[in-house]
Amino acid sequence: xxxxxxxxxxxxxxxxxxxxxxxxxxxxxxxxxxxxxxxxxxxxxxxxxxxxxxxxxxxxxxxxxxxxxxxxxxxxxxxxxxxxxxxxxxxxxxxxxxxxxxxxxxxxxxxxxxxxxxxxxxxxxxxxxxxxxxxxxxxxxxxxxxxxxxxxxxxxxxxxxxxxxxxxxxxxxxxxxxxxxxxxxxxxxxxxxxxxxxxxxxxxxxxxxxxxxxxxxxxxxxxxxxxxxxxxxxxxxxxxxxxxxxxxxxxxxxxxxxxxxxxxxxxxxxxxxxxxxxxxxxxxxxxxxx
Amino acid sequence: xxxxxxxxxxxxxxxxxxxxxxxxxxxxxxxxxxxxxxxxxxxxxxxxxxxxxxxxxxxxxxxxxxxxxxxxxxxxxxxxxxxxxxxxxxxxxxxxxxxxxxxxxxxxxxxxxxxxxxxxxxxxxxxxxxxxxxxxxxxxxxxxxxxxxxxxxxxxxxxxxxxxxxxxxxxxxxxxxxxxxxxxxxxxxxxxxxxxxxxxxxxxxxxxxxxxxxxxxxxxxxxxxxxxxxxxxxxxx
Numbered sequence: 001x002x003x004x005x006x007x008x009x010x011x012x013x014x015x016x017x018x019x020x021x022x023x024x025x026x027x028x029x030x031x032x033x034x035x036x037x038x039x040x041x042x043x044x045x046x047x048x049x050x051x052x053x054x055x056x057x058x059x060x061x062x063x064x065x066x067x068x069x070x071x072x073x074x075x076x077x078x079x080x081x082x083x084x085x086x087x088x089x090x091x092x093x094x095x096x097x098x099x100x101x102x103x104x105x106x107x108x109x110x111x112x113x114x115x116x117x118x119x120x121x122x123x124x125x126x127x128x129x130x131x132x133x134x135x136x137x138x139x140x141x142x143x144x145x146x147x148x149x150x151x152x153x154x155x156x157x158x159x160x161x162x163x164x165x166x167x168x169x170x171x172x173x174x175x176x177x178x179x180x181x182x183x184x185x186x187x188x189x190x191x192x193x194x195x196x197x198x199x200x201x202x203x204x205x206x207x208x209x210x211x212x213x214x215x216x217x218x219x220x221x222x223x224x225x226x227x228x229x230x231x232x233x234x235x236x237x238x239x240x241x242x243x244x245x246x247x248x249x250x251x252x253x254x255x256x257x258x259x260x261x262x263x264x265x266x267x268x269x270x271x272x273x274x275x276x277x278x279x280x281x282x283x284x285x286x287x288x289x290x
Numbered sequence: 291x292x293x294x295x296x297x298x299x300x301x302x303x304x305x306x307x308x309x310x311x312x313x314x315x316x317x318x319x320x321x322x323x324x325x326x327x328x329x330x331x332x333x334x335x336x337x338x339x340x341x342x343x344x345x346x347x348x349x350x351x352x353x354x355x356x357x358x359x360x361x362x363x364x365x366x367x368x369x370x371x372x373x374x375x376x377x378x379x380x381x382x383x384x385x386x387x388x389x390x391x392x393x394x395x396x397x398x399x400x401x402x403x404x405x406x407x408x409x410x411x412x413x414x415x416x417x418x419x420x421x422x423x424x425x426x427x428x429x430x431x432x433x434x435x436x437x438x439x440x441x442x443x444x445x446x447x448x449x450x451x452x453x454x455x456x457x458x459x460x461x462x463x464x465x466x467x468x469x470x471x472x473x474x475x476x477x478x479x480x481x482x483x484x485x486x487x488x489x490x491x492x493x494x495x496x497x498x499x500x501x502x503x504x505x506x507x508x509x510x511x512x513x514x515x516x517x518x519x520x521x522x523x524x525x526x527x
Contacts, residue, residue, distance in 0.1 A: 159390070159394055162383075162387060162390060162391060162394065163391070163394050165382075165383065165387075166380050166383065166387075166391050166394075169380050169381070169382050169383065170378065170379075170380050170381075172343075172374075172378065173374070173378035173379070173380060174363075174391075175343075175361075175362040175363045175366070176341070176362065176366060176372050176374060176378055177366065177391045177392055177394055177395070177439065177443070178363050178366035178367045178394060178395035178443070179363060179391075179394060179395075180363050181363070
């Protein structure tokens with residue numbers, strides 16, 4: 001029973017990280033209809049920025065906040081200078097650009113910081129609560145929940161959040177009420193990068209820092225987004241937590257999966273959801289009367 | 291009387307299709323002008339051209355300032371509200387959120403709250419539905435929502451594309467009465483595109499008749515109403 005509880009709790013913690021990444025993917029997808037394959041690499045790059053700032057002697061939380069800010073600006077710039085000029089291009093062109101970004105971030109990180117694995121500090125103490133959940137995992141839960149609450153409040157209780165939701169739902173009508181839709185897209189990219197950066201910094205102490213650290217994590221993030229419904233922010237969070245817990249339990253209780261096939265469970269989850277309920281658990285079929 | 295809107299030699303294109311071929315018209319400050327014409331004459335395109343939604347050539351001046359070539363959202367920020375064809379409802383958002391979006395560019399919070407209550411008193415049905423997803427509203431309710439949302443901008447110029455579309459006759463009468471009142475009391479100028487020519491000519495003071503992308507007739511609403519060809523073709527008597 002203890003083991004089960006332990007697995008569920010640590011699954012919740014990693015699930016929260018997947019949720020962050022899934023939410024980043026969903027944010028960009030709902031605002032622009034695109035799936036950013038480079039989201040994970042951008043998160044990895046953010047984690048490296050944080051590592052450099054800490055290496056320079058900055059206190060952890062200052063480095064954390066600075067990294068979020070830099071990630072926000074960087075991603076907004078990418079949207080403005082790279083994606084805006086090609087707004088009319090086809091989906092395939094966008095896919096290629098995202099793959100290009102993926103490679104650029106990956107190799108630039110390797111070029112600047114080298115491909116050797118680095119340890120990444122956790123701001124939380126070692127040890128655990130009654131042997132059930134580590135302080136780091138507990139801290140991750142806290143950080144992610146605060147971040148999610150902030151994003152939720154921003155989207156639902158501020159005029160800019162409302163404008164962003166409007167621009168995502170109906171860009172033409174959004175322009176007709178005076179919303180600068182282009183800025184909303186940049187804002188969406190910025191927010192997504194902030195969530196990705198937080199995920200990167202929270203997972204780095206566990207998987208260690210290296211340019212390929214996010215490849216698997218992004219896959220879990222995609223699984224989470226698909227489980228929850230690619231157009232539903234709440235679904236992304238629920239999906240992330242679900243995937244985290246499923247992955248942990250499957251790894252422990254299904255002997256043929258073990259640690260080696262853990263990542264495959266993410267793919268399996270994606271396939272099952274697409275077969276059984278393609279819109280995802282929370283995917284909304286918009287009600288429309290004509 | 292000064293002109294709020296002046297349009298000179300306006301052309302509009304959808305890709306290679308030339309929809310407006312050099313139209314001229316103007317709109318008096320505080321006036322209501324209507325554009326009549328058959329389907330496909332270019333009425334909707336004219337409204338779209340005015341707020342930068344289609345490719346255009348020619349001059350459009352709002353209050354003496356050239357707005358042709360400006361982005362749609364910037365024209366809206368100069369006080370031009372558009373009730374678009376098809377209503378443009380944000381279907382997944384609530385009625386109240388839709389209304390607030392109409393005023394999303396305004397900075398006077400207090401005034402926005404006041405105007406929201408004002409809209410609810412003009413359209414009580416919207417108040418009943420304030421927390422409801424706007425996509426679930428009836429066609430008529432969505433049309434009222436589109437008009438109310440446009441008014442939330444406190445526009446100088448209101449562009450109305452078929453506001454009577456899909457509304458029951460009683461509600462149409464009520465809506466046009468409200469539009470007339472807003473024009474008189476708040477001095478909002480209006481450019482009205484309407485299938486129901488009789489209704490439009492009753493509300494408007496000036497009218498233009500469009501035929502395949504050209505203005506073929508213009509004058510005061512009374513003159514147009516008396517014009518034989520218009521009577522036979524558009525008014526049916």
